[in-house]
Amino acid sequence: MLTIKNLSKSYSSSEVKALDGVSLELKPGEIFGFLGPNGAGKTTAIKIVTGILPFEQGSVSIAGRDIKTDPIAAKREIGFVPDTHIIYDKLTGREYVDFMADVYGVPLADRGARAEKLLKLFALTDSFDAPIKTYSHGMKQKINIIGALIHNPKLWILDEPMTGLDPNSAFVLKELMREHCEAGNTVFFSTHVLEVAEKICDRVAIIVKGKIVVTGSVAELKSMSKESSLEEIFLSVAGDGSFKLGTGEAL
Secondary structure (H helix, E strand, O other): OEEEEEEEEOOOOOOOOOEEEEEEEEOOOOEEEEEOOOOOOHHHHHHHHOOOOOOOEEEEEEOOEEOOOOHHHHHOOEEEEOOOOOOOOOOEHHHHHHHHHHHOOOOHHHHHHHHHHHHHHOOOHHHOOOEHHHOOHHHHHHHHHHHHHOOOOOEEEEEOOOOOOOHHHHHHHHHHHHHHHHOOOEEEEEOOOHHHHHHHOOEEEEEEOOEEEEEEOHHHHHHHHOOOOHHHHHHHHHOOOOEEOOOOEEO
């Protein structure tokens, strides 16, 4: 579903590569967690996959569509929830969702049924016709999620999607992620909430200083590292050195 090969990205303000030879292969039907400390390259990678940022080396394809040579077709396969609310807040929720549906060519009958289901799940029906600028932080996150799912994308990309969500909405989101994958689609998401990643991800990758240091299922990573949780695995490979690899003990 998503193939990243030898991806590299540099910024003029830094001599260190933001991404250095990153390669990943995401399969249909899986939830894939993308983990790493702040500044590791997670958001840079996601912005490249979604076509927001250019890159110097490597390739990215989504459902067989190359993001460089066939960008429009590739982006049509994506639903993206960014880590910041880049949203038209003068629109109402309905106008925003209709705009997203128009961009992706979703028929009126289909968008209505999909929107109704998602609005009920996120308890947003009563606010659908209110201006987005009146929404709370959590409500803006919900309308972002609805807009990203309205065209039923093959690849759903989420950057820190739990931020601002109440416990019920976070549960709904996790259920939607699993439901989306059970239909043969793929979810690619970054998070700092390692407990969530451990519970719902089929596989994870940990990126540190622009390089992938480990990839696999949580069970595979535990068997390789002898740690008892994803949090301990993360600290052992991406922490600040205060956690000793293989002991499960802080120094």
